[in-house]
Amino acid sequence: MSATPEAPDLKAVVRRALAALEAPGTESAPTTSDLSIDEELALHSIGWEPVELVSGVSLVSIPVGWWNWGQGEITAAAEAHRHAFANAITRLHREAARAGGHGVVGVRIERAVHPTHVEVALVGSAVRPVGASLAGWETVGLCVGASFVFAPRRSVGAVLGQQTQNVELTNFTEAMYAARETAMTRMQDGALALGGTGVVGVTVEEGPMGFASHAVGFVAIGTVVRPGPTGHQRVAPITVVSLDDAAVSFDARTLE
Amino acid sequence: MAPSSDLPEAASRRLAEGSFSSGLSVADFAACLSMGLEPLGLVQGFCAMQWGTYGGGILAGAMAPPAVAAGGYAEVYQCPHGFVSGEHRAWGQNYEQTWIEAAWRTGFSSALSRMVEEATTLDAHGVVGVVDTETPLVEAGIAEFHLRGTAVRVEGAPAPTGSPWTTFLAGQRLAKVFEAGYAPLGAVASTSSVRVWANCVTEYALEGTGGVWSGGGQVAEVDQVVRAHGVARELARSRVRSDLHGDALHGADLYVLTREHGPGDLEIQVRLKGNRVRRVAPFSPLPVPQLTVALS
Numbered sequence: 001m002s003a004t005p006e007a008p009d010l011k012a013v014v015r016r017a018l019a020a021l022e023a024p025g026t027e028s029a030p031t032t033s034d035l036s037i038d039e040e041l042a043l044h045s046i047g048w049e050p051v052e053l054v055s056g057v058s059l060v061s062i063p064v065g066w067w068n069w070g071q072g073e074i075t076a077a078a079e080a081h082r083h084a085f086a087n088a089i090t091r092l093h094r095e096a097a098r099a100g101g102h103g104v105v106g107v108r109i110e111r112a113v114h115p116t117h118v119e120v121a122l123v124g125s126a127v128r129p130v131g132a133s134l135a136g137w138e139t140v141g142l143c144v145g146a147s148f149v150f151a152p153r154r155s156v157g158a159v160l161g162q163q164t165q166n167v168e169l170t171n172f173t174e175a176m177y178a179a180r181e182t183a184m185t186r187m188q189d190g191a192l193a194l195g196g197t198g199v200v201g202v203t204v205e206e207g208p209m210g211f212a213s214h215a216v217g218f219v220a221i222g223t224v225v226r227p228g229p230t231g232h233q234r235v236a237p238i239t240v241v242s243l244d245d246a247a248v249s250f251d252a253r254t255l256e
Numbered sequence: 257m258a259p260s261s262d263l264p265e266a267a268s269r270r271l272a273e274g275s276f277s278s279g280l281s282v283a284d285f286a287a288c289l290s291m292g293l294e295p296l297g298l299v300q301g302f303c304a305m306q307w308g309t310y311g312g313g314i315l316a317g318a319m320a321p322p323a324v325a326a327g328g329y330a331e332v333y334q335c336p337h338g339f340v341s342g343e344h345r346a347w348g349q350n351y352e353q354t355w356i357e358a359a360w361r362t363g364f365s366s367a368l369s370r371m372v373e374e375a376t377t378l379d380a381h382g383v384v385g386v387v388d389t390e391t392p393l394v395e396a397g398i399a400e401f402h403l404r405g406t407a408v409r410v411e412g413a414p415a416p417t418g419s420p421w422t423t424f425l426a427g428q429r430l431a432k433v434f435e436a437g438y439a440p441l442g443a444v445a446s447t448s449s450v451r452v453w454a455n456c457v458t459e460y461a462l463e464g465t466g467g468v469w470s471g472g473g474q475v476a477e478v479d480q481v482v483r484a485h486g487v488a489r490e491l492a493r494s495r496v497r498s499d500l501h502g503d504a505l506h507g508a509d510l511y512v513l514t515r516e517h518g519p520g521d522l523e524i525q526v527r528l529k530g531n532r533v534r535r536v537a538p539f540s541p542l543p544v545p546q547l548t549v550a551l552s
Contacts, residue, residue: 011290011292014434016536016537017438018381021441026502029502030501030503030505032493032530037436041436059482060476061478083475083477116463117461121512238548240549
């Protein structure tokens with residue numbers, strides 16, 4: 001098979017690389033990362049390299065009796081959530097600093113809210129600078145906002161009266177709105193506290209808490225950014241028409 | 257460890273005579289050919305392991321766990337309340353399940369070395385696209401380790417002198433590793449297993465029981481479990497690092513499984529695997545990425 005034009009000397013590259021393994025390796029400090037080669041190259045092109053796969057875990061208890069009866073926000077759950085994230089992030093930073101990293105990229109978040117506790121596990125690759133950073137914007141950190149709110153129970157009369165009607169359950173709608181506002185405010189306050197100007201890549205998770213019939217939760221997580229020393233650089237994307245065929249399988253309609 | 261040359265006679269015969277076989281997809285197969293890696297055969301290694309005392313002894317609370325004897329991690333968590341009742345967990349412990357780790361290590365490395373042995377029989381330079389699976393067999397405490405990959409010869413290279421290199425990568429991703437200035441050395445994996453036998457405070461925090469004993473209704477971090485998680489991850493990572501001998505671990509995969517065997521009885525298992533690669537050429541920096549908008 002002939003070499004493709006994009007990679008004219010790939011065979012030679014492979015032969016040279018494997019021949020170089022015959023020489024003894026340099027006993028430098030090993031590095032570990034969960035980045036793909038694409039990610040590593042892209043990162044390198046803006047002045048960073050991976051040093052160590054790092055993680056931070058926290059598990060914080062929620063005292064008994066908070067979920068099923070009450071009014072307004074379930075403050076203990078929100079507090080446990082905040083506490084768990086803060087501790088997990090601190091541990092992630094500590095591991096990164098110990099490995100000589102200046103930041104952590106590609107952080108994977110595993111998060112679970114149980115009736116009795118909140119669990120948070122963060123895994124990412126610590127990175128250090130190689131050469132000048134070219135970023136127009138800097139990432140500052142993760143910010144998280146969470147709120148859990150009671151949807152007040154309807155009176156027996158209301159339940160019976162509404163049973164045969166199409167009605168909006170305003171108690172749930174309102175609880176959702178309350179949780180959303182509180183959580184988003186907390187996330188944005190977190191960004192300001194880190195000295196950021198904005199939050200990118202925000203993901204939200206919301207809905208009823210499976211284990212508590214009248215509680216709803218809203219959690220927002222994002223990456224805090226601020227303009228770097230060079231300020232925002234205008235990007236002028238080039239428009240391209242991709243010739244990749246999006247269809248990956250046989251499509252009978254093409255025969256018509 | 258695998259005894260030397262335990263390859264079945266029939267396997268040697270099949271590998272010597274048959275057509276070539278490969279576990280590669282069409283795309284990966286094409287990419288391998290363009291790199292000058294010629295598939296020789298699908299090579300495999302198996303090992304079925306049983307591990308002994310699965311948490312036995314310790315639950316009675318009377319014996320020191322084997323981890324202590326083996327020099328593994330162990331930490332005691334005393335109850336802060338003093339004597340409460342016979343049902344109160346006055347004592348808790350985190351301990352490394354060294355015997356499970358040892359069984360896993362033996363199972364994985366035997367299967368790996370058996371696969372490499374088949375590749376050696378084929379005069380392969382390396383094994384690409386390694387896939388590893390671990391399947392529980394019959395009953396708890398028995399697992400089958402199965403590693404497979406495609407043995408390859410490097411076109412135009414002298415006959416191999418040492419043991420073939422291995423990598424989880426194949427196809428385009430492997431080509432990019434070469435292009436980035438790395439050479440693959442080995443598929444590496446490590447494990448750690450930490451058992452948490454909760455003391456009263458931990459149990460109350462996890463189970464939501466305990467009333468007055470559970471910290472006065474305050475939100476609090478569950479130190480014992482957090483510590484076990486931290487130690488388990490650190491053990492797995494330091495083991496992989498010691499296998500790297502100064503090289504880099506690329507494309508690491510950290511997998512954590514937490515199992516609850518009963519109230520206040522947790523097991524945290526960590527598997528860390530990835531590709532040991534060595535930098536053999538300086539990074540030729542990519543041009544600053546150019547942004548494009550695809551119109552399709």
